[in-house]
Amino acid sequence: MRLNLLPFSFLLLLLTAPVLAAQESDSSKVASIKQTRHLLITSMLANDPVECVVLMDSLYRLEDSTHAAIDWDERWLLYYWLGNYGNLLGEVADFDSIRTLQRQRKIAPPTDSLFATIDGLVYPLRFDLFQEIHRAFLTESEKAMATMTLEYLLQLDEQEENWGLKPANFRVVYPNSRFENFAVFLQEVTAYTLAPTSGFPTTYKRSGKPTWALQFDGALYGGYWRGELDRTLNSSYGLDLGATYWKNRHNIGWRISFGGQKLQRDLYEGNEVWPREAESNLTITGFEYGFDIVNNTRLKLMPAVGYNVSFLFPPVPDEDDTSAPIYSDDFRYSEFHPSFSLTLDLKNQKTGAEKIKTSHFHGFRLRGGLRWMNYGKDNESLDGYMFFFSLGYGIFTYQYPHG
Numbered sequence: 124m125r126l127n128l129l130p131f132s133f134l135l136l137l138l139t140a141p142v143l144a145a146q147e148s149d150s151s152k153v154a155s156i157k158q159t160r161h162l163l164i165t166s167m168l169a170n171d172p173v174e175c176v177v178l179m180d181s182l183y184r185l186e187d188s189t190h191a192a193i194d195w196d197e198r199w200l201l202y203y204w205l206g207n208y209g210n211l212l213g214e215v216a217d218f219d220s221i222r223t224l225q226r227q228r229k230i231a232p233p234t235d236s237l238f239a240t241i242d243g244l245v246y247p248l249r250f251d252l253f254q255e256i257h258r259a260f261l262t263e264s265e266k267a268m269a270t271m272t273l274e275y276l277l278q279l280d281e282q283e284e285n286w287g288l289k290p291a292n293f294r295v296v297y298p299n300s301r302f303e304n305f306a307v308f309l310q311e312v313t314a315y316t317l318a319p320t321s322g323f324p325t326t327y328k329r330s331g332k333p334t335w336a337l338q339f340d341g342a343l344y345g346g347y348w349r350g351e352l353d354r355t356l357n358s359s360y361g362l363d364l365g366a367t368y369w370k371n372r373h374n375i376g377w378r379i380s381f382g383g384q385k386l387q388r389d390l391y392e393g394n395e396v397w398p399r400e401a402e403s404n405l406t407i408t409g410f411e412y413g414f415d416i417v418n419n420t421r422l423k424l425m426p427a428v429g430y431n432v433s434f435l436f437p438p439v440p441d442e443d444d445t446s447a448p449i450y451s452d453d454f455r456y457s458e459f460h461p462s463f464s465l466t467l468d469l470k471n472q473k474t475g476a477e478k479i480k481t482s483h484f485h486g487f488r489l490r491g492g493l494r495w496m497n498y499g500k501d502n503e504s505l506d507g508y509m510f511f512f513s514l515g516y517g518i519f520t521y522q523y524p525h526g
Contacts, residue, residue, distance in 0.1 A: 156185050156192045157233040164240050172205055190230045193237075195221050200241040200276050203252055212265055215272060218305040246277055264297040268305070275309055278420050338367040340488050342515020344380060346405075350507025352496065359384040359405050363490075363513050372415040374425055379408040390504055392453035397437060401448070407433040407494070413466065423468035427492075432459050435498060435505070456498050456505065464492030468517065485518040 159181050166174040179201060182192040195214065202211035214221060245252070256269045271289050273279075279286070290309035293300070300306070346359035361382020368375045382405045390397040397403075409431025417424040434457050437450040470486045490513045499506025 152185065152187075152190050153230065153233065156182065156190065157235070159185065160193070160233065160235055160237050164235070164237055167201075167204070167240055167244060175201065175205065191232050193232055196276055197232075197238050197241060199272065200238070200245050203273055203276075204241065204245050204248075206255065208256070208259055208261065208265075208269055211272070212261075212269060212302075215268060215305050216301040218302075218308060242277065245273075249273065249277060249279070264293075264300050264302065267293055267297070268300070268302045271309065272305070334370070336369040336519055336521045338365075338369060338374075338376075338517055338519040340365050340367075340515050340517030342488060342490065342513035344382065344490075344511055344513035346382065346384075346494075346509045346511045348507055348509055351499070351504050352507030352509070355386060355388055355390060355504045356403065357384045357387055359509070361405070363515065365517075367413075369519070372418060374411075374413040374415070374427065376411050376413070376427070377408075378411065378429070378431075379406070381406055388504075390454070390502065392451060392502065395451040395453055397450055397454050402438050403435060404438055405433065405435055407431055409462070411462070411464065413464075421470060423466075423470065425466045425468075427464050427466065429462040429464065430459065431462055431494070432457065433494075433496065456501050458497035458500065460495050460497045462492055462494045464490055466490045468519070485516065488515050488517045489513070490515075 159178055163175060163178040163182070166178060179193070179198070185192045195218075199211055199214065202208070202214075252273060253270060256266055256273070259266070259269075261269065271293065274286065274289075287310070290306045293306050294303065294310070342363045344359075344361060344363040346361075347353075348356055348358070359382045361380055363378065363380040365376055365378040367377075384403055384405065386397060386399050386401050386403060388399050409429050411427045411429030413425040413427030415423055415425050434455070436455040437448075440449065467489045468486055469489075470484045490511075492511055494509040494511065496505075496508050
């Protein structure tokens with residue numbers, strides 16, 4: 124007996140149609156959010172605030188119980204750019220509800236450059252915005268909160284040693300403020316806690332800023348000679364290693380590098396000759412002191428001065444290698460020299476409470492500088508100095524106070 128499959132096919136179609144429709148609706152929603160965010164970026168770069176307001180309203184209408192169209196920190200920075208302090212402070216006051224709604228939504232906004240674009244436009248305007256907030260028709264607590272929120276969104280808190288005292292002090296000065304919930308949030312993410320010894324809090328103990336730290340890095344370097352050294356030696360290449368103790372922007376480090384190069388011309392010591400094209404080894408080690416002129420979540424910039432000892436010598440042949448030349452000990456040079464360097468760390472770092480949880484950052488390290496070599500005292504053909512550059516990777520481990 125043949126079965127009639129038509130009813131079953133019709134039933135299957137009825138059951139799957141809502142699922143397919145829901146999937147299509149989700150895809151359409153995500154695509155609309157992505158397109159609107161892209162248009163918002165374009166409008167900001169074109170300095171069109173009217174169009175930005177329209178697009179922000181469109182993003183608000185695209186949000187539902189499942190989809191988030193714009194994150195709160197993106198929206199708040201936009202309010203600063205637009206000068207819309209009423210909406211900003213209203214949302215700051217309602218921060219707990221915003222966070223609860225954000226957690227309930229399952230689909231985050233698409234990954235794009237919206238926050239970076241807003242941050243790049245607002246950051247250069249920060250001093251003008253601080254003045255604008257000061258002159259605005261706001262209460263003292265609103266001015267304090269608007270200033271503090273802008274500093275947090277632009278991560279200026281990472282550049283100020285005692286910034287985390289601000290939300291704690293805000294809670295003392297304005298104990299019944301409608302911004303209490305966000306002040307508590309700021310206090311948590313900057314890891315400031317009320318000192319347990321005080322009754323009514325007037326002093327605070329910080330647990331979020333590191334008291335000291337250690338950094339370890341390794342890099343490949345290139346050394347480029349000047350003076351007579353440039354005529355005697357080819358460029359030097361090798362490995363550079365370092366360890367640094369850090370405290371309150373001060374850096375004390377030890378470095379050692381191993382490299383080598385060939386001779387470009389014959390080198391003489393009396394009747395002895397170190398011939399052209401022969402290999403030579405270079406070892407440099409010493410201490411340096413540096414100070415962070417910039418140190419935030421994105422980068423660290425540190426000029427440093429150092430004092431070093433270096434050794435230039437021919438390769439030591441293996442005992443079993445009878446064909447390798449043996450050079451006079453007169454070709455073993457050593458000297459002490461000062462140095463200057465500039466170091467840039469490009470950080471891959473967590474922020475706030477996550478920063479304390481991980482207790483470290485890591486990232487690429489670029490160094491460049493000058494070594495005033497002193498080999499000329501032993502041989503005029505070795506008079507000169509070295510420019511050097513290096514590219515490597517480092518890890519910076521924080522140590523936090525207890526209690």
